[in-house]
Amino acid sequence: MKEVATFSISHTGIIDADGKATGELPAFARDAAELIRLYRTMVLTRSFDARAIALQRTGRLGTYGSSLGQEAAAVGVGAAMRPDDVLLPSFRETGAQLLRGVSLRELFLYWGGDERGSDFQAAREDFPICVPVGSQAPHAAGVALAFKLRQQPRVAVCVFGDGATSKGDVAEAANIAGAWNLPVVFVVVNNGWAISVPRDAQSAAGTLAQKAIAAGMPGVQVDGNDVVAVRVVVGEAIERARRGEGPGWIEALTYRLADHTTADDASRYRDPAEVTAAWKADPIARLRTWLVASGAWGRQQEQDLLQACTAEVDAAAAAYLETPPQAPETVFDYLYATLPAALAEQRARFLAEAPRHG
Amino acid sequence: MAEQTMVGALNMALARAMTDDHDVVLFGEDVGKDGGVFRVTDGLLDRFGPDRVLDTPLSEAAIAGVAVGAAAQGLRAVAEIQFSGFAYPAIDQMVNHAARLRNRTRGRLSCPMVLRMPYGGGIRAPEHHSESPEAMFAHIPGLRVVIPSSPRRAYGLMLAAIRDPDPVVFLEPKRRYRAVREDVPDDGVALPLDRCFIERDGGDVTLVAWGAMLAECHTAAEALAGKGVQAEIIDVATLKPFDADTVCASVEKTGRCVVVQEATLTGGFASEVAATLAERTLAALRAPIERVAGWDTVMPLPRLEALYMPGVARIVAACDRAMSYA
Numbered sequence: 042m043k044e045v046a047t048f049s050i051s052h053t054g055i056i057d058a059d060g061k062a063t064g065e066l067p068a069f070a071r072d073a074a075e076l077i078r079l080y081r082t083m084v085l086t087r088s089f090d091a092r093a094i095a096l097q098r099t100g101r102l103g104t105y106g107s108s109l110g111q112e113a114a115a116v117g118v119g120a121a122m123r124p125d126d127v128l129l130p131s132f133r134e135t136g137a138q139l140l141r142g143v144s145l146r147e148l149f150l151y152w153g154g155d156e157r158g159s160d161f162q163a164a165r166e167d168f169p170i171c172v173p174v175g176s177q178a179p180h181a182a183g184v185a186l187a188f189k190l191r192q193q194p195r196v197a198v199c200v201f202g203d204g205a206t207s208k209g210d211v212a213e214a215a216n217i218a219g220a221w222n223l224p225v226v227f228v229v230v231n232n233g234w235a236i237s238v239p240r241d242a243q244s245a246a247g248t249l250a251q252k253a254i255a256a257g258m259p260g261v262q263v264d265g266n267d268v269v270a271v272r273v274v275v276g277e278a279i280e281r282a283r284r285g286e287g288p289g290w291i292e293a294l295t296y297r298l299a300d301h302t303t304a305d306d307a308s309r310y311r312d313p314a315e316v317t318a319a320w321k322a323d324p325i326a327r328l329r330t331w332l333v334a335s336g337a338w339g340r341q342q343e344q345d346l347l348q349a350c351t352a353e354v355d356a357a358a359a360a361y362l363e364t365p366p367q368a369p370e371t372v373f374d375y376l377y378a379t380l381p382a383a384l385a386e387q388r389a390r391f392l393a394e395a396p397r398h399g
Numbered sequence: 400m401a402e403q404t405m406v407g408a409l410n411m412a413l414a415r416a417m418t419d420d421h422d423v424v425l426f427g428e429d430v431g432k433d434g435g436v437f438r439v440t441d442g443l444l445d446r447f448g449p450d451r452v453l454d455t456p457l458s459e460a461a462i463a464g465v466a467v468g469a470a471a472q473g474l475r476a477v478a479e480i481q482f483s484g485f486a487y488p489a490i491d492q493m494v495n496h497a498a499r500l501r502n503r504t505r506g507r508l509s510c511p512m513v514l515r516m517p518y519g520g521g522i523r524a525p526e527h528h529s530e531s532p533e534a535m536f537a538h539i540p541g542l543r544v545v546i547p548s549s550p551r552r553a554y555g556l557m558l559a560a561i562r563d564p565d566p567v568v569f570l571e572p573k574r575r576y577r578a579v580r581e582d583v584p585d586d587g588v589a590l591p592l593d594r595c596f597i598e599r600d601g602g603d604v605t606l607v608a609w610g611a612m613l614a615e616c617h618t619a620a621e622a623l624a625g626k627g628v629q630a631e632i633i634d635v636a637t638l639k640p641f642d643a644d645t646v647c648a649s650v651e652k653t654g655r656c657v658v659v660q661e662a663t664l665t666g667g668f669a670s671e672v673a674a675t676l677a678e679r680t681l682a683a684l685r686a687p688i689e690r691v692a693g694w695d696t697v698m699p700l701p702r703l704e705a706l707y708m709p710g711v712a713r714i715v716a717a718c719d720r721a722m723s724y725a
């Protein structure tokens with residue numbers, strides 16, 4: 042017998058849960074302003090998150106999937122991308138979407154049940170939030186195929202959860218990305234849970250990073266609560282893909298501190314002690330500790346930031362709540378580029394029967 | 400001008416579309432060097448190169464999903480599913496994404512793709528190679544479902560499907576792939592989508608069909624003509640959206656209608672045609688609308704396949720019943 046293949050999976054962490062550097066700081070992290078930008082986006086994400094839940098609880102928003110605790114994974118991804126790359130998110134990537142230029146109002150609209158929330162005014166080519174788990178992974182390969190065929194130095198970045206890695210379409214996307222050497226990066230945000238199913242019940246694989254190996258691409262693990270590390274590791278994969286050296290796959294280890302969605306009660310299946318313990322690895326607290334220790338941050342800045350984020354979220358929530366629903370005919374008007382004659386009669390009947398909108 | 404089979408006509412249309420529009424790319428299993436298992440893409444790899452004709456891994460969800468992503472970037476993705484029986488993993492992508500991308504982004508992103516697949520029975524193929532799944536696709540808002548019935552129609556409809564800005568499921572009746580040859584001018588002229596075609600005029604009974612069933616209807620119409628019954632034949636061609644006006648106008652004239660489909664009866668597209676006629680032409684009907692369809696059975700393997708396929712005898716019998724109805 043001879044060994045024909047071996048693999049190993051690396052794990053990268055730079056700023057640990059106590060806010061101390063355990064590895065060499067990348068160049069961007071020596072720029073306090075840049076770190077503050079990432080910190081600010083994480084805090085804004087959390088402010089949005091809290092407001093979204095409050096609005097849902099008071100009947101003014103639909104079912105909402107919180108990204109509490111996962112802010113670094115999303116912000117690190119968004120920060121690693123170039124503007125003309127394309128993001129294909131799942132539903133907890135608020136932090137990445139904000140860096141891409143998606144507005145808080147758009148996100149409120151989406152979760153509030155309005156399609157205009159996916160008509161991003163800034164990130165025109167980014168994909169909307171994807172609800173069928175993992176099903177956006179093949180789209181990322183398709184976007185990357187277009188980049189490759191057109192010889193554009195752009196990268197598609199696709200984010201999904203630990204649960205998604207069990208899906209066939211994700212495996213197919215990874216496989217074709219490897220076979221075709223596509224400029225795409227898959228980021229698995231492993232938050233430990235897929236609703237009530239824990240990571241260990243999801244797969245017998247020792248890491249979710251190693252799923253990349255079978256598809257012929259490198260797979261690495263990163264501390265998903267360390268925004269600096271996420272940005273470095275995802276950034277390396279993105280730039281590698283941009284150089285034409287093929288797809289990448291990153292498993293970002295984090296924890297879902299909230300219920301799965303506002304429709305879920307995690308106490309039915311998860312030990313609260315686990316959640317309490319996970320708070321010790323909070324991505325926001327650790328970066329704040331780091332910033333404070335490095336002298337770049339203090340009580341006043343923190344107060345100002347919280348106030349600014351609250352004001353920004355207030356304004357977006359107000360703008361969302363003041364946005365009237367779309368006109369009834371929009372139900373028909375975006376199905377096809379031009380309304381087929383066969384639908385014109387139905388549309389007219391629909392309008393005749395639709396309750397008047399104020 | 401060479402006479403073409405449906406395979407040749409489809410190949411010609413694909414080549415024409417690729418010549419006219421550099422954004423057209425083809426991919427699927429064995430579509431490159433092998434030219435597709437039915438040779439629909441024969442020679443296209445040599446003509447257009449490996450950047451535009453790509454062999455995929457054996458991966459139906461990826462084939463459809465990659466088409467969605469590429470189309471969202473503006474490529475005209477023409478993806479092949481080798482047989483419709485293997486389209487099921489791709490259906491998630493068509494239903495949840497291709498059909499909805501424009502609507503859910505309010506027009507920001509769209510999906511100009513074609514998902515081609517051979518379908519239907521009659522060629523003594525193995526298990527899972529002979530079914531007719533068109534009704535499943537026709538149920539989905541945002542898709543177009545197009546089925547050619549002849550070489551010429553295959554050419555014109557394929558060009559139209561590729562040029563259409565929205566996703567099209569293009570089902571190719573493989574039994575007709577090489578059944579006939581006809582002159583197909585390579586003129587780059589597309590046929591209209593969303594339109595039925597009247598293939599034969601007649602005042603006594605309307606036969607409505609698509610795909611391979613058109614040939615059966617024509618033979619049946621000849622037999623009926625021998626008995627003095629003039630059948631009008633309509634090729635639905637685009638099942639979704641359905642051009643009910645053309646069918647209803649014909650039935651207003653004839654007062655009788657037989658809808659013929661190869662697919663199993665229950666929940667088939669023939670039921671949609673019949674229901675529409677019942678709603679809109681009841682006063683003109685002189686006999687119950689009949690559906691001649693495959694039985695509600697699993698598609699038999701080849702030795703019993705012929706018992707399943709709707710054929711001339713059943714069509715003529717249905718027309719006879721309609722003609723002699725009180």
Ligand SMILES: Cc1ncc(C[n+]2csc(CCOP(=O)(O)OP(=O)(O)O)c2C)c(N)n1
Nearest residue numbers: 133172173174202203204205232234235236
């Ligand atoms: C294909 C599919 N199956 C089931 C669901 C219902 N569902 C929504 S989220 C979810 C769990 C997803 O887990 P994971 O991929 O780890 O992402 P997370 O929710 O933890 O961010 C499930 C089962 C769905 N949306 N899509």
Ligand SMILES: [Mg+2]
Nearest residue numbers: 202203234235
């Ligand atoms: Mg998860």
